[in-house]
Amino acid sequence: MKVYIGYDPREEAAYDVAVASLRRVTPGADVTPLKADRLAAWGLLRRLVDRRGGLYDLPSNAPCATEFAASRFLVPHLAQTGWALFTDCDMVFLADVRELLEQADPSKAVMVVKHPSLEDEGTKMDGALQVRYPRKNWSSVILWNCDHPANQRLSLQDVNERPGRDLHRFYWLADSEIGSLSPDWNWLVGVQPKPLAPKIAHFTLGGPWFPGWTGAEHDDIWLAEHNRKGR
Numbered sequence: 001m002k003v004y005i006g007y008d009p010r011e012e013a014a015y016d017v018a019v020a021s022l023r024r025v026t027p028g029a030d031v032t033p034l035k036a037d038r039l040a041a042w043g044l045l046r047r048l049v050d051r052r053g054g055l056y057d058l059p060s061n062a063p064c065a066t067e068f069a070a071s072r073f074l075v076p077h078l079a080q081t082g083w084a085l086f087t088d089c090d091m092v093f094l095a096d097v098r099e100l101l102e103q104a105d106p107s108k109a110v111m112v113v114k115h116p117s118l119e120d121e122g123t124k125m126d127g128a129l130q131v132r133y134p135r136k137n138w139s140s141v142i143l144w145n146c147d148h149p150a151n152q153r154l155s156l157q158d159v160n161e162r163p164g165r166d167l168h169r170f171y172w173l174a175d176s177e178i179g180s181l182s183p184d185w186n187w188l189v190g191v192q193p194k195p196l197a198p199k200i201a202h203f204t205l206g207g208p209w210f211p212g213w214t215g216a217e218h219d220d221i222w223l224a225e226h227n228r229k230g231r
Helices: 009-025 036-041 073-077 095-102 149-153 156-161 164-168 219-229
Strands: 004-005 029-035 081-085 091-093 110-112 141-145 179-180 200-202
Touching: 004 009, 004 073, 009 219, 029 073, 036 073, 036 149, 073 141, 073 156, 081 095, 081 164, 091 219, 095 179
Parallel strands: 004 029, 004 081, 110 179
Antiparallel strands: 081 141, 091 200, 110 141
16 A cells, blocks of 8 residues: 655654654555655646745635645545555554555545544644634545545646645545544544554644644654654
């Protein structure tokens, strides 16, 4: 199974830990970073973003927290066939992602953890503004069924021109085409209670890779992977 991880140069340390933890629990994992400059050079990503004073997504008329906010929706174009996994970079993988194939339902176009609506935190990560939209956090871990015909409705033009709030709510899919993953595959650290056996720890509120991070519960999970990577 191909794995695509969002990449933002401001969070390179988080990306490196995500990849290291993935390869530790999933030996031989096929990992591709979603780098905006590379995708732009390939002609796949031409979304208009104003970078003055932060990232501002012009099609959405709204700020965006990361450089990979939209590029996750290019995964079916990149992988072409089979099942492919996308995750944000602020993850620690705690289980072999090939286990996800046991939950994969070929009748679904995507499989996600269907988080309930959460109260706004005001800001997230490195002081980035929280933006409310339906199905928030669903798109941070996506198991894509690249062979599903419904995903052919998502064109390159859509990925580059539709508002982000539409993309992140999977506007091109009927509800019946969105499958459910068990919640332990996208545990929102610091937002939800820790599962008995989390599979992916998602540091959605930020973590020790940010300068000036004052510390939070469960930082030890990320720091353990960071220290293991450095050995």
